[in-house]
Amino acid sequence: MNNELREHIIKLFESDTRLDGRKLTDYRPVKVDVDVTPNAEGSARVKIGDTEVIVGVKVEVMQPYPDSPDEGSIMVGAELLPLSNPNFEPGPPGIQAVELARIVDRGIRESKCLDFKKLCIKEGEKIWMIIIDICTINDAGNLPDASALAAIAALKNMKFPECKGDVIDYKKKTSKGLGLTDTPLSVTVIKIGDKFIVDPDSDEEKAIDARLTVASLSDGTLCAMQKGGDVPLSAEDIAKMVDIGLEKGKELRKLVK
């Protein structure tokens, strides 16, 4: 890791600007498209600058977990596809992919915007499992926010397939969706030196001291958090980062219908 790049980035921050000319709390242009891949029950593509992620939602009928016989659930998987970054190799998900999936999972599950009891088909026997798969198409920085945004957009857009007894007819979609009661949004706030930014590009990601992913509901309640990076954060830092996360969350939420 070249310290020169980090020093240079910090110097730019002092002029309130970044490598690509953005302000510290500016996102690159964000684009959300839904229903982008017809074989999924729900899907979305999110572009943040050049970063691009596709999320598809599939449903399966399964047996419930023994400790929650009247509840369905969600499962989030993430694949850092080798086509999206020269440093990604084919193979099972490494720790970066696992953390990404778990952060997105936490943001949705803990928001309680999806009532798992509504996913029960027959108590103790059959429940709906909602499987969210994140696939990266181009990694130009900030995969966590792009993934979380695509995941919630795909969930909102999802329609259950027709189910006759035990057999699911995936080719026929009903008009019934998940009925989410809120739109949880994730924003990752980055600390480099003593300044905070959002939406790091690939160069800025190499210079991160610490990061805090903040998931929030539309009324400003926090529903999930994750700290990353090697440098510790003070309580003051966290308060500032949470504020930025809430403000940016409000802006991003407008892009999800």
Place this chain on the structure above:
Amino acid sequence: MTYKERLDKRKFDEPRKIEAKAGVIPNADGSAYFKIGNTAAYAAVYGPRNLHPKFLQDPSKGVLRCNYNMMPFSSSGERVRPGGSRRSKEISMVTQKSLLPVLDLAEYPNSVVDVFIELPQTEAGSRCAGICAASMALADAGLAMKDLVAAVSVGKVDDKLVVDLDYKEESYEDGPVADIPLAMMPNHDEITLLQMDGLISKDDLKNVLEMGKKVLKDIYEVQKKALKDKYRQK
């Protein structure tokens, strides 16, 4: 029984609707998107680049590596478990064999050209769509190529020879089906991929390959336009 009219009303030698775009993945050295009917493929090329471990290196020329994968939500039925399968391993291998003949990798000893193919949606003809996208991506990456490679499935449904079997035709139950993925260099008479599932006579095979050759020339025109469009004045 006779297959009077195709289930989706296409002509017997008519492929599904095709869309193609080059340069869709900024990080890659070359990339492309190719869609035929409801089957779509992304291809990205990284290389020539360093190859590890060392025992894989070839001191006389670069090595071509292909990786074909379907995204979990791509199938029109159940979710596809991530991690590949025996099928995707085989498709990766035949894809590599279908592309290698057009490439000249002598300028890049000890290095690798990696091709990654990912499909967000599949509905028959996925390996052919992958090959079409991959050959565009290789050209987009600036590699020396004798020709592009175009691919489409041909075959026989009941008593009719057809081009580009869709999902319903692949699983047709009212008569015999032959499904033949075919890849060729469109400007040369050279076939680089040929596989077959099903039953077909020697003469029918000869005729259906001729049908395929004509359609592959049309597919080449689409690939060509997509590559040129990337550089047109905006």
Place this chain on the structure above:
Amino acid sequence: MSEISVKDKDIAVPGEVLAVGMDSFPGIGTYREGENIIAALLGLVQLDGRTIKLIPLSGRYIPKKYDTIICTVIDVSFSGWRLETNSPYSAMLSMKEATSQFIARGADLTKFYNIGDHISCKIVNVTSQKLVDVTMKGMGLFKLKGGRIINVASNKVPRIVGKQGSMVSMIKDATKCSITVGQNGLVWINGTPEGELLAVNAIRKIEEESHLSGLTDRIKEFLEKNKSTIKN
């Protein structure tokens, strides 16, 4: 008499027939098959008398003798440094070629160049197996401190440099930045934040539009229009 089916600055795709007839000649990027001259890569047509050339529009950098390139130190041994060259092949900088100063045997080489440092150097030799040797002894070769490095397509470098350095000089003047362009597609830019950003944007514009005519004028106009963002 040859029939040439393309004009200068057309874009050609592998497999495309560029000319038919035995009195045209296949230049770089093309090959002859029977009567036909055929495109061997995705490139820009350049007609040179009766020779048809194709200039590649993309492609990774492959090290060439005498090229000046920007590298990153990835390893330090007791006899020299190994460098990342933005190509499939790493390069070696030996103690002897690093500096005209005397370096004692067993000295700590990281005091000169350490892992992560960026340097501009010149390729002195490339073997058939693509083993690359470089030197730091020469004009304009030094450790790059500060600034930022961007990655451009290596075949756009001639347009970014311009005839006798005219294009890059124009950018340096307008942005007041120091700029070093490596043949391997790495470009080092050092100046004020606004100056660097303008230089980066101008270079990206050249990358995107290098195959279109009137480039020099358009870049000049672009720099004029945006010069006001540079504080002096």
